[in-house]
Amino acid sequence: MSNNRIGLFGFGVVGESLYRVLQQTPSLQSEIVKVAIRHPEKKRKAPTQLFTTRADELLHDESIQTIVELIDDAEAAFEIVSTALRNGKSVVSANKKMIARHLPELLRIQKESGGSLLYEAAACASIPVIRNLEEYYDNDLLQGIQGIVNGSTNYILSKVSCEQISFEEALTDAQIAGFAESDPSLDLNGTDAANKLCILLAHAYGILAAPEQLSYTGIQALHEQDAVFAREKGWAIKLVAAAKKVTDGKVAAYVLPQFVTDRHLLHTVRDEYNGVVIESGLAEQQFFYGKGAGGIATASAVLSDLSALRYDYRYAYKKLNSHERAVLSMDVFLRVYVSFDGLFQVPHELFERIEEWSSNDKRCSVVGIIHGSRLAQSDWWKQPGTSLILYPEPVVPPELLRKEPVERELVFV
């Protein structure tokens, strides 16, 4: 097999890590021969002749078989990736936002051009979750997946939980440690996790959804009182991205904060790590765990994709092409904790049942069962001063609701 000549877009932390690692792994027989960058004036630890500011030098060089795209800008990335595929090149990308937004077009372009696009690094960095969902859970028995897919928020939540510091202090810590961006809003508000969930949905269930079709939020609205509530129960708060088979081929998908007990596999996922629990009707729970952020961890996933390309691997998107496609739907009852600045804010009419409520001078909270459509169809739970957290084992079987009477009025009279 001859050497694979690679054109690289972007020379940030991940790009530079990849460059170094490829020099140390001759067995991959892959070489970065050109790097497209935006700022030629920056000092870089690689020979000057490697760099260019002209994308065409990579995209139209026929001796380059593979393009690796590692830039921030999602729209520019889409241009690069789609042009490269059309020009007959294989492509590896780590750009979750670009893939989540453009997957349907990327599928079409792959089909037309015959090129292969791999993006294992785009969800859970080093954890091979995409390829496992695609290759290994290819049956009708995938009950659900739940994962911690954003390292920054998990780092913050771990600090708040273990060191009992405030959310603000924890964010500053995360920024100092390099686990949160200087503008951390896409991490904090759940958008990054929602992008990744969109990618996982395609490979787990053959569902093509844009992030805004999912019910999602982040940890930006969590209140110190919520952390106190969790600590008193001996629970941790995690930002969980989940997809769950409900009935009749429907799959509920969301990104929400969730309380987890110390018996939950996701409880072991600390700091900047990621973890995904896959529930299969046959194998019960399986768990994948690894580094979810950082240049080297991401480069490691890119490397595996490069290795797979040498053997002509491509995603088959089996579930997209299967006879029974799943449909996105929040047709599920969830047990939630919601806390509010004031009691008057509680929309108790939206709940099927309210099981507990409490208030003190700072904050009031309720625990109750709510139908997923109440989250999907309106934004009351994302208003300032409101935080919603799923209870442990949040999905409530509908039978259970029918059996017991609704006690809402009793509580609130």
Next chain:
Amino acid sequence: MSNNRIGLFGFGVVGESLYRVLQQTPSLQSEIVKVAIRHPEKKRKAPTQLFTTRADELLHDESIQTIVELIDDAEAAFEIVSTALRNGKSVVSANKKMIARHLPELLRIQKESGGSLLYEAAACASIPVIRNLEEYYDNDLLQGIQGIVNGSTNYILSKVSCEQISFEEALTDAQIAGFAESDPSLDLNGTDAANKLCILLAHAYGILAAPEQLSYTGIQALHEQDAVFAREKGWAIKLVAAAKKVTDGKVAAYVLPQFVTDRHLLHTVRDEYNGVVIESGLAEQQFFYGKGAGGIATASAVLSDLSALRYDYRYAYKKLNSHERAVLSMDVFLRVYVSFDGLFQVPHELFERIEEWSSNDKRCSVVGIIHGSRLAQSDWWKQPGTSLILYPEPVVPPELLRKEPVERELVFV
């Protein structure tokens, strides 16, 4: 794609589970059309015309494309699998003993016949560890793997640790719960784990080794005092199968009991579950966790192999074919705890250094550093009345040994 017609050997717990599950997963388009059994007089929950006692009815039926081998007898299994491959069929097997013993021949037969043999179920049942090692860790940076790969012994060790019962009581518990065979010796003495480690070594490092080439033991010799020692330190004892890159392309491999702290990922693996930690130079620690025993979990892995066969998947054995093959060697310093019935048994001249020793009326024990060759080249540590347990983080860098003086004489004078 037309239906895959399957011939099944064996209709025990796994075979019957597979039969049921295939009926529930039409998307796999796979059907068991004939089952070869040994005891036709047994009552079975499937139509009588499905069964035969004549292997040839499956092996020579050209309409059967795939053979699934799920019998106990390793030598008979090898006959079945090799004949099926030679007859141009694809084969799925779960027989770890057969694969560990016959892998070199099976590789040759696959090459000659062009057939594909898959055996994900043979190591860690439901955890897709073989395919991940084969496909995903295809680089020079795999530092090591360590796993709990035997469900029976882990169940027993969990019971001893959590419920503070004796090893004997725990074994009886495991047998009642169906997690230990009526003859549990192959599990207890580490042979089953060693078989699985041989399979993992082939896919992780391209090393073809027979179990007896590995340094291994089980939990059969552990003493109640060892469990007390672990509890006092807040540690658990696990039976760990490990392979570790040492220097110059050498890989040390062993199956030994090990103390693990509650910060170790393997500490979370309880009862009959299995877990594998993969250490990569890039991704640091990754962790795979899932059910390692039981009919359904094993059937789930068989199912995934069947699904992979539909897409003509075969193991590429990339590392076997790579330019730099690793070599098995116990050239590694290990920190171990060894306990003995009597002080006179302690072979202190074999240790590089003894760091602690203690004795009471029941038992004496030492903690020290020993070179792996002292385990590989003799059996003193497997004698009756002796138990050896690795310390947490057992591998000691040679630099550390050189820096500090050997204090053995001081302690024993």
